[in-house]
Amino acid sequence: xxxxxxxxxxxxxxxxxxxxxxxxxxxxxxxxxxxxxxxxxxxxxxxxxxxxxxxxxxxxxxxxxxxxxxxxxxxxxxxxxxxxxxxxxxxxxxxxxxxxxxxxxxxxxxxxxxxxxxxxxxxxxxxxxxxxxxxxxxxxxxxxxxxxxxxxxxxxxxxxxxxxxxxxxxxxxxxxxxxxxxxxxxxxxxxxxxxxx
Numbered sequence: 001x002x003x004x005x006x007x008x009x010x011x012x013x014x015x016x017x018x019x020x021x022x023x024x025x026x027x028x029x030x031x032x033x034x035x036x037x038x039x040x041x042x043x044x045x046x047x048x049x050x051x052x053x054x055x056x057x058x059x060x061x062x063x064x065x066x067x068x069x070x071x072x073x074x075x076x077x078x079x080x081x082x083x084x085x086x087x088x089x090x091x092x093x094x095x096x097x098x099x100x101x102x103x104x105x106x107x108x109x110x111x112x113x114x115x116x117x118x119x120x121x122x123x124x125x126x127x128x129x130x131x132x133x134x135x136x137x138x139x140x141x142x143x144x145x146x147x148x149x150x151x152x153x154x155x156x157x158x159x160x161x162x163x164x165x166x167x168x169x170x171x172x173x174x175x176x177x178x179x180x181x182x183x184x185x186x187x188x189x190x191x192x193x194x195x196x197x
Contacts, residue, residue: 009018017045017111018111018113019041019042019043019044019111019113020042020043020044021041021042022039022040022041022053022113023039023040023041023042023115024037024038024039025037025038025039025040026038027052028052030105030197031059032059032061032062033056033059033074033076034054034055034056034057034058034076035054035055035057036052036053036055037052037053037055038050038052038127039052039053039124040050041110041111041124049110051110051122051124051125051126051127052107052125052126052127053122053123053124053127054055054122054123054124055115055118055119055122055149056074056076056077056083056120056121056122056123057077058077059101063072063077066182070100070158076120076121076123077120077121078120078121078188079117080112080114080121082121082122083112083121083122086114086123087109087112087123088111089183090106090107090123090125091108091109091162091177093106093181093183093185093186094106094108094109096178096181096183097174097177100169102172102173102174102177103170104174106126107125107126107127107128107183108125108126109123109124109125110124110125110126111124112124120187133163133164133167134163134174135162135163135164136162136163136164136175157185158184164182168192171190171191171192172192174187174190175177175190175191178190
């Protein structure tokens with residue numbers, strides 16, 4: 001049985017208030033288990049906030065596989081406790097990351113609500129404006145340099161590291177940090193070998 005959400009503690013001293021109205025601005029992505037959408041949420045105090053909602057309404061195939069594998073319905077769609085666990089796991093991961101020396105951050109979870117249209121639970125997090133990865137500049141002599149043993153020390157120091165290399169290195173650090181602090185199931189979200197990360 002699905003129940004309406006109770007307030008979720010959003011900060012150290014204030015409970016989260018479920019928005020009065022949510023306007024979908026655009027869909028950001030659609031995976032097997034959920035879709036991410038940019039929304040404008042009207043809060044009870046009249047403030048409008050732009051955030052990302054993850055709506056856990058998987059398709060039939062995912063639900064069938066989940067049901068056969070776990071002998072239960074898809075938890076994030078149907079179980080309030082499961083979505084609250086996700087909310088708090090994100091808060092813990094964010095706090096751990098904030099106290100590390102890794103140059104990254106996790107979007108702050110804002111609220112949990114039940115979406116009647118999708119018949120699914122929704123987890124909202126702050127919208128962080130990002131950008132795509134900058135490709136490394138073309139280097140017509142990269143093959144020659146790889147096999148050259150005669151490069152000077154200055155040439156080696158001047159060779160640029162592609163942004164993707166830095167990103168992958170950070171992803172490895174994040175995955176190891178999540179595993180070390182007990183958030184083992186969350187590591188796949190930043191694992192370079194996972195297509196969706």
